[in-house]
Amino acid sequence: MSEIVVSVRNANIYQGGNLVLQDVNFSVNRGEFVYLVGKTGTGKSSLLKTLYGELPLKEGVVDVAGHSLKDMNWKKVPFLRRNLGVVFQDFQLLTDRNVHENLRFVLKATGWKDEKLMEEKINDVLDKVGLKSKGFKMPFEMSGGEQQRVEIARALLNSPKVILADEPTGNLDPETSDEIMQLLFHICRDYGTAIIMATHDFIVINRYPSRMLKTEKSKVMDSAALVTE
Ligand SMILES: Nc1ncnc2c1ncn2[C@@H]1O[C@H](COP(=O)(O)OP(=O)(O)OP(=O)(O)O)[C@@H](O)[C@H]1O
Numbered sequence: 317m318s319e320i321v322v323s324v325r326n327a328n329i330y331q332g333g334n335l336v337l338q339d340v341n342f343s344v345n346r347g348e349f350v351y352l353v354g355k356t357g358t359g360k361s362s363l364l365k366t367l368y369g370e371l372p373l374k375e376g377v378v379d380v381a382g383h384s385l386k387d388m389n390w391k392k393v394p395f396l397r398r399n400l401g402v403v404f405q406d407f408q409l410l411t412d413r414n415v416h417e418n419l420r421f422v423l424k425a426t427g428w429k430d431e432k433l434m435e436e437k438i439n440d441v442l443d444k445v446g447l448k449s450k451g452f453k454m455p456f457e458m459s460g461g462e463q464q465r466v467e468i469a470r471a472l473l474n475s476p477k478v479i480l481a482d483e484p485t486g487n488l489d490p491e492t493s494d495e496i497m498q499l500l501f502h503i504c505r506d507y508g509t510a511i512i513m514a515t516h517d518f519i520v521i522n523r524y525p526s527r528m529l530k531t532e533k534s535k536v537m538d539s540a541a542l543v544t545e
Pocket residue numbers: 331332336354355356357358359360361362363531
């Protein structure tokens with residue numbers, strides 16, 4: 317049976333005081349890959365930011381990875397983030413420490429204490445993204461594609477049910493984008509992680525077709541709804 321891991325019902329998405337998206341409705345199942353497309357400035361990032369608790373949900377009912385976002389107290393946002401992975405376009409690694417230390421930093425910040433378990437987890441996620449032997453490297457010693465793999469490894473640390481990715485291939489050449497897409501689809505398929513990925517990259521979408529949510533004129537259109545209705 318399918319398990320819904322993101323549910324958005326009658327949500328209005330605001331950026332500051334401005335209504336950016338109106339009456340948004342969709343749900344995403346475990347293991348599903350969903351693109352979020354739409355012209356620049358139509359609200360893709362605002363929607364993702366609402367889903368990971370950076371923008372408050374003022375109206376509507378939204379559940380992400382088992383957390384209800386309505387009136388979420390800011391103190392609870394770290395608990396939501398523990399069940400979510402987030403990947404951005406610009407690699408947001410700590411530049412003053414190596415890959416291993418970057419990952420350890422996140423584990424400690426999210427409550428891990430046992431050194432042996434942390435070591436195992438770091439090796440596990442580096443293995444999953446094909447960087448098992450690169451833990452000693454500093455971010456500046458890595459290519460853009462490798463840094464994006466570290467970001468994805470970091471997103472996997474707490475075995476999230478959902479990964480939200482905001483233009484993860486935006487800074488990469490076509491070949492490296494391809495490798496990152498293969499990795500994301502592998503994570504989806506083999507670990508059952510749902511991924512919502514905002515992108516402008518139609519070359520990527522054509523090569524890896526999947527369900528699409530499109531932001532347009534303050535609405536979100538769902539390709540899945542078009543197929544079934
Ligand atoms: N920090 C902010 N404060 C106020 N308004 C903002 C802020 N960030 C974005 N906006 C506005 O909110 C609207 C939606 O922006 P958003 O960044 O969500 O669009 P987007 O579809 O992700 O765009 P892009 O494809 O360029 O990333 C735009 O009108 C934008 O100008």
